Amino acid sequence: MRIILAGPRGFCAGVNMAIEALESAIRAHGTPLYVYHEIVHNKWVVDWFRKQGVVFIDDLAKVPEGEHLLYSAHGVPPEVRRQATARHLRTIDATCPLVTKVHREAIQFAQQGFTIILIGHAGHDEVVGTMGEAPRAIRLIQTVADAEQVEVPDPAKVAYLTQTTLSVDDAAKIIEQLRRRFPKIVGTAKNDICYATQNRQETVRLLAPEADMVLVVGSQNSSNSRRLAELARTCGVQAHLIDGPNDIDLTWFSGKETVVFTAGASAPESLVQECVGLLRERFNASVETRMIREEKMRFALPEL
Numbered sequence: 001m002r003i004i005l006a007g008p009r010g011f012c013a014g015v016n017m018a019i020e021a022l023e024s025a026i027r028a029h030g031t032p033l034y035v036y037h038e039i040v041h042n043k044w045v046v047d048w049f050r051k052q053g054v055v056f057i058d059d060l061a062k063v064p065e066g067e068h069l070l071y072s073a074h075g076v077p078p079e080v081r082r083q084a085t086a087r088h089l090r091t092i093d094a095t096c097p098l099v100t101k102v103h104r105e106a107i108q109f110a111q112q113g114f115t116i117i118l119i120g121h122a123g124h125d126e127v128v129g130t131m132g133e134a135p136r137a138i139r140l141i142q143t144v145a146d147a148e149q150v151e152v153p154d155p156a157k158v159a160y161l162t163q164t165t166l167s168v169d170d171a172a173k174i175i176e177q178l179r180r181r182f183p184k185i186v187g188t189a190k191n192d193i194c195y196a197t198q199n200r201q202e203t204v205r206l207l208a209p210e211a212d213m214v215l216v217v218g219s220q221n222s223s224n225s226r227r228l229a230e231l232a233r234t235c236g237v238q239a240h241l242i243d244g245p246n247d248i249d250l251t252w253f254s255g256k257e258t259v260v261f262t263a264g265a266s267a268p269e270s271l272v273q274e275c276v277g278l279l280r281e282r283f284n285a286s287v288e289t290r291m292i293r294e295e296k297m298r299f300a301l302p303e304l
């Protein structure tokens with residue numbers, strides 16, 4: 001068996017920043033330390049912090065007044081910030097700057113009187129946060145069919161935004177349909193899908209033709225990880241989204257010669273290495289790395 005390790009894979013700059021911020025906050029303030037929603041969408045990472053005394057909450061009423069509260073990489077709606085201020089919580093903002101950028105765009109478009117069509121997944125933390133910035137101006141759509149049907153008060157005054165972790169191909173089709181319906185629609189040059197999501201999808205697109213199977217390390221609730229597995233299947237290759245080595249079924253590999261490994265932006269490299277180690281041990285697999293693009297992006301830590 002031959003394993004191709006796709007690069008770049010795994011942690012993006014936003015996830016690195018959020019995890020380092022939480023580690024620093026634990027060192028500075030001790031535990032219990034509260035985090036609004038999962039720090040990043042990865043089961044292993046969340047469990048690891050939980051063991052250290054971090055409490056993940058969905059309701060600010062569960063945080064005692066005056067305690068430290070960290071906002072996850074996916075961002076929060078302004079209403080959550082207001083509630084935190086009202087409860088005198090000491091907040092640490094680990095929102096990814098690329099998510100904050102989408103929030104700012106939503107505010108600006110709304111102030112200019114645009115109806116904003118947000119392309120994203122209903123209920124995703126990031127989408128909830130962005131919608132909260134301009135709830136009356138935003139219409140959420142998820143599919144090309146939605147783009148065909150969405151109603152706006154003034155078709156000449158429409159803007160679009162996207163969630164940062166969408167499928168590049170699906171988003172392009174939806175935007176194309178929006179442009180057909182609203183020729184004057186405005187948006188950022190391409191979309192708001194972040195560099196890390198785009199790079200990881202590009203590696204799968206380039207390497208899938210060589211693979212008998214693509215394994216994506218990532219959690220089921222990780223949007224960008226799910227998109228990687230879907231993309232591999234769209235390329236005609238069997239793909240599995242796995243949290244780690246315990247999810248691997250050895251019967252999958254019967255007759256498989258080349259396995260491409262990638263990882264979503266919230267999946268730790270240690271889990272990839274554990275999976276690779278298992279296949280090396282069981283199938284005497286060789287391993288090569290294929291780096292499609294270097295990533296040098298870094299984000300500064302928030303104030304603690």
Ligand code: SF4
Nearest residue numbers: 012014096164194265
């Ligand atoms: S996937 Fe993109 S938007 Fe999300 S945290 Fe990482 S860099 Fe930021």
